[in-house]
Amino acid sequence: xxxxxxxxxxxxxxxxxxxxxxxxxxxxxxxxxxxxxxxxxxxxxxxxxxxxxxxxxxxxxxxxxxxxxxxxxxxxxxxxxxxxxxxxxxxxxxxxxxxxxxxxxxxxxxxxxxxxxxxxxxxxxxxxxxxxxxxxxxxxxxxxxxxxxxxxxxxxxxxxxxxxxxxxxxxxxxxxxxxxxxxxxxxxxxxxxxxxxxxxxxxxxxxxxxxxxxxxxxxxxxxxxxxxxxxxxxxxxxxxxxxxxxxxxxxxxxxxxxxxxxxxxxxxxxxxxxxxxxxxxx
Numbered sequence: 001x002x003x004x005x006x007x008x009x010x011x012x013x014x015x016x017x018x019x020x021x022x023x024x025x026x027x028x029x030x031x032x033x034x035x036x037x038x039x040x041x042x043x044x045x046x047x048x049x050x051x052x053x054x055x056x057x058x059x060x061x062x063x064x065x066x067x068x069x070x071x072x073x074x075x076x077x078x079x080x081x082x083x084x085x086x087x088x089x090x091x092x093x094x095x096x097x098x099x100x101x102x103x104x105x106x107x108x109x110x111x112x113x114x115x116x117x118x119x120x121x122x123x124x125x126x127x128x129x130x131x132x133x134x135x136x137x138x139x140x141x142x143x144x145x146x147x148x149x150x151x152x153x154x155x156x157x158x159x160x161x162x163x164x165x166x167x168x169x170x171x172x173x174x175x176x177x178x179x180x181x182x183x184x185x186x187x188x189x190x191x192x193x194x195x196x197x198x199x200x201x202x203x204x205x206x207x208x209x210x211x212x213x214x215x216x217x218x219x220x221x222x223x224x225x226x227x228x229x230x231x232x233x234x235x236x237x238x239x240x241x242x243x244x245x246x247x248x249x250x251x252x253x254x255x256x257x258x259x260x261x262x263x264x265x266x267x268x269x270x271x272x273x274x275x276x277x278x279x280x281x282x
Contacts, residue, residue: 055126068272178252
């Protein structure tokens with residue numbers, strides 16, 4: 001049976017900390033398993049598990065962001081598992097391209113994997129994945145009954161409950177609302193609440209929240225029309241610079257990479273990076 005990865009397993013020997021391995025019945029092998037493996041086994045056979053689903057861009061490109069979020073979730077006391085080798089793309093790109101049947105097949109396969117591993121809740125750090133799981137899967141998959149939460153809601157709740165302490169930052173920040181998280185999902189307040197919890201001063205752009213400009217990268221624009229995507233990002237960066245903020249923060253990996261590529265005169269950071277910063281004026 002494939003093993004779900006549950007975070008930092010550096011203390012486990014050899015292949016024990018590798019995702020997707022087969023558990024040996026050898027008695028000598030059992031002696032190596034230790035506390036980390038025992039915890040994994042308990043989670044594997046639990047009937048209720050929380051899945052951290054980073055999304056393809058973070059999983060394959062933004063590995064630093066994934067590690068940041070895993071640390072944050074652990075610091076907040078959230079017991080989660082990951083299914084890196086077993087889960088598939090959420091299907092958002094092919095769904096947006098109009099391939100409904102293919103999207104249904106992916107959704108059905110993911111739902112089956114989730115159910116096999118007792119997933120009752122998904123926390124994701126990708127706005128597109130959040131929208132797809134929360135709004136599209138109920139239409140694509142019969143019997144979909146898994147709770148979905150964007151990680152900004154998770155973090156904001158943990159900070160307000162005193163379970164997570166935000167770093168103390170002396171700086172000015174502006175925030176870019178990702179399309180899938182803002183206009184599509186109505187999540188505006190939580191990212192701002194997290195930023196304010198750091199003590200950073202939030203300076204809103206002229207167009208924000210429901211009226212925020214797209215970063216230019218979504219819906220295949222970056223891949224097919226890179227010049228258009230870059231022009232849109234440059235326009236958004238100029239709006240950020242007009243606020244006189246020192247940092248432009250966003251919660252979408254695609255927005256982050258496109259804005260960062262086209263930015264000058266302002267630091268572009270993803271939310272998890274902001275939470276990893278240590279005090280001082282940046």
